[in-house]
Amino acid sequence: MYNLKRQLLAGPYLLWMAGFILLPVIMILYYAFTTTSGHFTLLNISSIFASIHLKSLFLSLKLALICTGVCLLLSYPLAMILNKMKEKSQGFIVFIFILPMWMNFMLRILAWKLLLSNNGVINTLLEALGLPALDILNTPSAVVFCMVYDFLPFMILPIYNAMARIEDDILEAASDLGAGAVTVFFKIIVPLTMPGVISGITMVFVPALTSFAISDLLGGGKVLLIGNVIEQAFMQEYNWNLGSGLSLVLMIFVIASMALMSAKGEEGGAGVW
Amino acid sequence: MKLKKAILCLLAGLALSGVFTGCGSKDSENTLTVLNYGKYLDPEAIEMFEEETGIKIDYEEYVTPENMYTKYRAGAIDYDLICTSDYMIEKLIQEGEVLELNYKNIPLSENIDPAHFAFSQSFDPDNKYTLPYFFGTVGILYNKDMVDESKVNSWNILWDKEYSGQIIMADSVRDSFMVALKILGYSLNTTDEAKLKEAQDLLLKQKPLVYSYLVDEAQDEMISDNAAMAVVYSGEAGYALEFNDKLAFSVPEEGSNMWIDSWFIPKSAKHKENAEKFLDFLCREDISMMNFDYVYYATPNVKTKAALDLELQENTTIFPPAEILNNCEVLKPLDDEVTMKINLLWKEVKAAD
Numbered sequence: 001m002y003n004l005k006r007q008l009l010a011g012p013y014l015l016w017m018a019g020f021i022l023l024p025v026i027m028i029l030y031y032a033f034t035t036t037s038g039h040f041t042l043l044n045i046s047s048i049f050a051s052i053h054l055k056s057l058f059l060s061l062k063l064a065l066i067c068t069g070v071c072l073l074l075s076y077p078l079a080m081i082l083n084k085m086k087e088k089s090q091g092f093i094v095f096i097f098i099l100p101m102w103m104n105f106m107l108r109i110l111a112w113k114l115l116l117s118n119n120g121v122i123n124t125l126l127e128a129l130g131l132p133a134l135d136i137l138n139t140p141s142a143v144v145f146c147m148v149y150d151f152l153p154f155m156i157l158p159i160y161n162a163m164a165r166i167e168d169d170i171l172e173a174a175s176d177l178g179a180g181a182v183t184v185f186f187k188i189i190v191p192l193t194m195p196g197v198i199s200g201i202t203m204v205f206v207p208a209l210t211s212f213a214i215s216d217l218l219g220g221g222k223v224l225l226i227g228n229v230i231e232q233a234f235m236q237e238y239n240w241n242l243g244s245g246l247s248l249v250l251m252i253f254v255i256a257s258m259a260l261m262s263a264k265g266e267e268g269g270a271g272v273w
Numbered sequence: 274m275k276l277k278k279a280i281l282c283l284l285a286g287l288a289l290s291g292v293f294t295g296c297g298s299k300d301s302e303n304t305l306t307v308l309n310y311g312k313y314l315d316p317e318a319i320e321m322f323e324e325e326t327g328i329k330i331d332y333e334e335y336v337t338p339e340n341m342y343t344k345y346r347a348g349a350i351d352y353d354l355i356c357t358s359d360y361m362i363e364k365l366i367q368e369g370e371v372l373e374l375n376y377k378n379i380p381l382s383e384n385i386d387p388a389h390f391a392f393s394q395s396f397d398p399d400n401k402y403t404l405p406y407f408f409g410t411v412g413i414l415y416n417k418d419m420v421d422e423s424k425v426n427s428w429n430i431l432w433d434k435e436y437s438g439q440i441i442m443a444d445s446v447r448d449s450f451m452v453a454l455k456i457l458g459y460s461l462n463t464t465d466e467a468k469l470k471e472a473q474d475l476l477l478k479q480k481p482l483v484y485s486y487l488v489d490e491a492q493d494e495m496i497s498d499n500a501a502m503a504v505v506y507s508g509e510a511g512y513a514l515e516f517n518d519k520l521a522f523s524v525p526e527e528g529s530n531m532w533i534d535s536w537f538i539p540k541s542a543k544h545k546e547n548a549e550k551f552l553d554f555l556c557r558e559d560i561s562m563m564n565f566d567y568v569y570y571a572t573p574n575v576k577t578k579a580a581l582d583l584e585l586q587e588n589t590t591i592f593p594p595a596e597i598l599n600n601c602e603v604l605k606p607l608d609d610e611v612t613m614k615i616n617l618l619w620k621e622v623k624a625a626d
Binding site for chain 2: 052055056117118119120135137138220221222224228229232234235236237238
């Protein structure tokens with residue numbers, strides 16, 4: 001009886017999953033494997049091998065990898081510094097990191113577009129200081145920059161959480177037994193924060209790989225990621241079949257990267273998510 | 274195909290009906306669902322219409338004609354009235370998706386210049402289906418301080434290395450290919466693969482010089498001096514000139530595209546009479562004037578034009594003179610095969626380094 005009640009509580013969520021996750025996936029599958037006239041085809045899937053689509057996919061992978069790498073390099077030291085601070089200031093700094101998320105991310109990208117534009121605030125400032133202008137708007141650099149800006153909290157928070165969970169006793173014990181700072185870092189801190197790192201990587205890499213809004217706004221229509229190709233197929237070309245086929249391929253990449261990460265996560269201890 | 278889509282939608286509807294109710298439109302209600310370009314109708318006019326008639330308007334916007342087609346074809350919403358451009362209307366007429374207008378219900382359509390009904394015949398041969406709304410051309414909006422004005426009479430300036438990183442190109446297949454095809458001396462409606470390929474080569478050559486590919490935001494970038502020139506619609510140029518004295522507009526001598534945006538009632542319409550009432554309302558002098566002030570594109574409404582300041586009437590950026598219009602072509606719809614080809618060519622341009 002108790003069990004049944006609990007299952008009923010999950011009902012709304014299951015309904016939500018069925019309506020907004022399962023059903024759309026089924027529809028994408030249907031479109032992906034049919035032609036516009038409804039016949040079975042594999043062409044939509046295999047069209048990923050068209051040079052133009054491959055190029056976009058590789059560009060997406062490249063930018064997502066760079067973005068994840070930069071986020072990791074920025075976040076890890078930051079999480080360590082944060083962890084060493086007084087408890088009160090820790091809360092405040094974490095709050096500052098979360099603060100931008102109170103605002104819609106599209107608005108923040110648009111703000112960056114204004115800041116980075118030829119006559120934007122940043123270039124006016126640089127000019128006043130006698131420095132050369134920053135010419136990154138409408139290039140892949142601007143796209144990566146904004147991805148990092150957007151996704152950084154998703155890397156910092158899990159790493160910081162994992163780090164905060166390490167008991168001081170363990171570190172002290174290691175020192176007592178004669179481990180130097182470097183050994184403590186590599187033998188204790190890194191392995192124990194691995195679940196946080198893994199979950200951070202997943203939470204940054206996946207949205208970065210599938211993003212299209214950032215490249216649309218900050219790439220000036222010159223940076224064509226696989227997400228943009230799919231968006232164009234749906235919105236401009238009225239070719240839902242192609243769009244679905246490419247989405248499916250992208251989904252495979254997403255699932256593969258998540259599977260890889262969760263396999264790694266199990267090696268390093270319990271996963272965070 | 275349609276049936277299968279309907280079944281899928283039905284499935285989706287069934288699955289969701291437990292979660293949401295009342296998302297479908299109710300036919301009995303006195304409403305009107307309008308689909309229009311962005312920033313293309315004074316919101317105050319909608320309020321006035323609702324107050325005067327008691328008809329509630331559901332208003333929705335889109336960016337490019339291709340977006341509109343996707344939204345309409347998706348079939349999720351039964352639109353009663355749509356405004357879009359010439360070639361897309363022709364495509365929809367060919368597909369049998371457009372209902373005939375009953376001009377008896379739109380008496381004020383007599384305010385529309387007969388010359389414009391004549392222009393419209395290029396896509397609506399008997400003037401049965403469409404009511405002209407705004408028209409204009411495509412040209413170069415440029416900054417007089419940054420650009421050598423003796424060169425703006427040719428599209429070639431958009432390929433001038435001197436302006437590298439300061440050129441804004443249109444982020445729309447047909448408009449970008451129009452520019453390239455006109456330089457090559459071809460019709461903008463050409464379907465010849467070799468000619469389209471030639472145009473693509475030209476666009477590929479241009480890409481390293483381009484600051485960005487934009488549609489609606491081009492005017493904002495020009496107003497804030499972020500670029501030296503942009504390919505824009507004449508009305509946008511007229512609007513931008515109001516905000517920045519350094520800007521000017523030119524329609525190059527190689528010729529350009531004349532576009533006519535018109536209203537039509539699609540087959541999905543559930544409130545045809547309300548739609549016609551709204552069309553009549555739009556032709557009314559005061560409303561047409563409000564919309565002109567808001568949109569700032571050339572209006573085919575003679576009464577409105579006559580009521581404008583003489584200076585504005587003679588503004589050639591907003592109201593293209595006859596000799597420019599005669600040098601322009603109206604876009605024609607391309608068949609599916611050519612559309613696919615040109616889309617691919619365009620995608621290759623967008624993806625190029």
